[in-house]
Amino acid sequence: MNVTGHLGLFPPLVPPGHAGDFLQSGRVLLSTTSPLNDTLAVFAAANVPGVQSSQHTAVYSSDDQPIFFASSEVTPSSERRLFIGDTSIIFAALQNLTNTARARGPEWLQNEEGQRMIRKLAMDYINFTKECWIHASQAPSQPEGSPQFSDDHYRSLYACLSLFAVLYVPEYGFEDAPVGDDLMEWLNIHFIEPSTEEGDHLSGLERPWQDETFWPYLLRATLRGLSKAATFFIGTLSRHSSADLRRLSGQVSPLLSSQPRLQNFSTERDFAYASHRWKDKIKTLRIEMDGVPEADRQDEFDNWWDRLSDLIGILEGRGEVIQKVCEDLGADWKEVCVAWGVFTDTRLRRQDLPDIVARILEEMPPDPTNPEDMMHAALFNGDPARALIHAAHIDPWLGAHLADMMEVLSLIEIEANEESGLSLRNHYVLSYAQYLHSDPALWRITVAYMFSCGEIGIRSADEVLARVPMGLRRTGDKLIGSGEKTTEGTSNLTDLARVVKDVNATCYEYQREEVRRVVCRIAAQIFVQEKEYGLALSYCSSAEDWPGLGRVVDRVLEEYIDAGPDQFTHYVASIAPSLQAVRTQPGAQGIFIHRLIFAVRYAEFHQRLKNQDLYDAAADLMSMFQEDLVPKSWWGAILCEAVTLIQHNAVLLFSYASACILLQRLEEVFTRADQGSGDDYLRVLMAKSKGSTLQDALTRLQATRLALAKYFARCAMIGTGGKQIAERRFSVGV
Incomplete structure (x- = not known):
């Protein structure tokens, strides 16, 4: 957002100098607020008379204009990210302290050990903001412009935190000491x-x-x-x-x-x-x-x-x-x-200071246009809750971390507001987390703050975690997995796998198993789109999403239809290593595992065909039928592929019994086709022959029928059964 309060869209939704043309087109600009954060969806819509703004979405065509996503928050710069990341470590330490207090009893924080630890963490905040102030004041001016936050901003944070420590976090044993010095x-x-x-x-x-x-x-x-x-x-x-x-x-x-x-x-x-x-x-x-x-x-x-x-x-x-x-x-x-x-x-004394301050402020009030001065006045006046209001105006970071310490020190109400369901502390911490959410790269820190805010915070963190893979699907205009390289030389797709792994680790840390499974399912869908079927299968298995696993296998099988056996066997090679692990996983649903086994065995069949290992190829084909691995929709396609093996001139690759099984399958296809169920058996064969009809597929299967007739004739010439079964060079066995 710029200083005038307008959102700048890039690239421009309406190019400069074309506002008049846009108005004449009869369209209007509309926006809708995200229920998750402060982002806006901005789009152009037809100005339909009598249609309310909330109904414009129904008359808007996505083909006319793209949808722009904008945020009212300024995304943190690199130096701001460093500040956020380093101070989040102190925040985490304070959460560990409060968790310890829950285990030991709330009175533990009131004793010397607890009070000294709280003061130590407060001083950590103070010392860090002091270092940031010094660094910002000494930093040379940037050629691209001033930094996102000036040295005066960090000075203000340093001053406010220091005053809070003086008034509310004194050294242990000096709580009732004179405060003037x-x-x-x-x-x-x-x-x-x-x-x-x-x-x-x-x-x-x-x-x-x-x-x-x-x-x-x-x-x-x-x-x-x-x-x-x-x-x-x-x-x-x-x-x-x-x-x-x-x-x-x-x-x-x-x-x-x-x-x-x-x-x-x-x-x-x-x-x-x-x-x-x-x-x-x-x-x-x-x-x-x-x-x-x-x-x-x-x-x-x-x-x-x-x-x-x-x-x-x-x-x-x-x-x-x-x-x-x-x-x-x-x-x-x-x-x-x-x-x-x-x-x-x-x-x-500190407790007597508000009475003096109130009298002085009546004659010398603070500057109402200066949030820092107003916050100082609230702290002097013994009003921590009002100080938080001004602290949040100075910086949402300050409001969140002060509220966090104030609740530990019992300076503000712990009970949740009846309307919002949030305590004062959780309100400011979640507000800061929403600010962090404007930068997708800060998702780890964002959810850490959210998870500390009760049930509402947990639900918010769940939504953030579930959307991390989707938020990282694109970098600029480049689709992840497009083969583009990042500046570090690693592929975007590898980066996504790493991030999803981090999300899973975060879900384990906070015991969000259901969210972890959702993330795995989303990741699997993305990897399927990028044809990383091995990773997709792995994430489906991790999510125990067996229907999703079946869909991954179906996409791999579709590669055979679209690109042929070579590309198909290449993709199956990436999923084959997962077969054994999936088969032994508790809860795995057999029907989908069955489909995965077929894809692997079918790829092995084509690999043997390619290597001219015809005996084993014929054995693979027969075992798939005998073990009932072949889905009915693939029967027609595989029976057509069997023609080459059946017609092999040098030797008989099938036993008489095996040929009979093939003939039975073939006749079942023709019978079912006559009964109106041909699509169930010939769908893949028709898809492989682009634009072919059911009758075309049946015509192709006539070649298999003819090949089997000739095969049986050859068997009759050498004697049915006996010789080809006895001599292994004529047969690979039943």
Whole structure:
């Protein structure tokens, strides 16, 4: 889909510049949505008055226009596929963790081992998105255009996942610890302010306080807890012309560098005591500041007292000052909330954060046009379900994986929605799986996500698996098995066999035996169309599709009719190795195995004819009749082929008894033909003689009758029975 929201079809359904011609033709463009995914079938149809859109299909002829299949989802690019594949490994690890929890009991996830494993997987997501962000930001510009997802997109994923971990997946044992320092670290990593360039500019000035960016930089550095940068620039005020400012800045500097941090204390009690004593020093400094006369509070550039007062107000933790400074600096609600936990309420807990955030958001709301900002606000505000809505807008990948972790952490409802039948987690995971389904090459990952989503997900995965062979039947305009080679040098047909093997393995993994059989049946049909009869037979056997096996054998037998014995024996060679395995397979239906045996034996008969091994050929022909292997529809054809062997001049290839059997079969054909059932016996013979009639076939069989008459005459000349039976050179036996 392009940026304007239109679907681009390739090749164009209506060529450029011919829209007018299309309208004049009296046709319209229609589309129908797939019930399986977000794909559309787009086609041209006759504009029949009084016919509803849903009925246009009935008046549309496929000969007029092809049907185009388009997707509203952008197919993942190669770099996106790599991202999807690597993160699916983490997803699978989390599924294994939840399966372990089901076996050990749900309380296991709440203990130290379970919580540490969940945090480890959350950090894996974070670290991987960080690597993707760094890689995307350093990647050279592509000559064919910008990448599918920019480095800023991966930065957004990294920031959102990191915030989720800070607020909802803390280190074990620190769930009730103050959260201010952790949030400040997150803010400084993902939203860098003030910039390094600003600091470099100011540090190069002899009197930096004379620059208009000095105080904003100093206030921002103080808000962000960047004590080294703030202390450095406070130190430059020791050269200021105001003695009061020099004195006060000298007291501010050690206060900035000595602000207590939770991570520097072994217990929270020690941290609270140190913070209290530090705040007392700030109060003392405020008293001294208030003693500066009004006339001495301004230099020739600015009112330094007001600026320094704002800085002291931040250290005091005065919420109104922090909010005012943030508004003046162009900062948003996040900076106010984080500063609140560092300066205003140093013991602020995660569970208490939503109350503070709600008050701040009333005056400084998030940007409704920015899904990332809205998601951050929902996470700060303790609303994981709303955060998922915005996460899915940022990237369906983010919505799915956050929902997966949220359910494990019991942050969202587990019960399914009454209307959809899906839980919140399954809704987002299936939405992501549907996005993956836009790329057929990702079917393995697609079904892995679907199979984790209960009964609805399982049914969806079944449909995807069943359609994988059909989806890979064509590559571009080339039919699989057409002999075209891929860039790797392997045939497309071999690739299909490999993929079907992978699908079967996936079905075994998820215990989807019925789907596996469906896939095997579909694969068999494709291989039959490509005349890979050996593979087709193997898949029919694997699916225990005995009628399908019979159809494969019939197609092989049709090759004899269409292409002659040489091509027929070539195709039978590919199915013959499967005969023994099929015959011993439990549940195999005899009638279809019987047909397979006939095809193999019939091919052996023609191979012996070709090699002039006439004795064995005659024996094969007789044994097929005696063992009742020959289908009745083939009787006429095989009796015609027997003429050459019957008329052999050198020796008698059939015994007298064998000749009698042939005569019995021949007379049965004529009798049945007289009774109106000739098609049952002569169908193959008529098909082999293109355009011949039933009477033509019977005429051809007269040659067999004549040959047998001469054969019996030869037998009479040498004595009926005795001599030709006794001497093996005249007979191959009954």
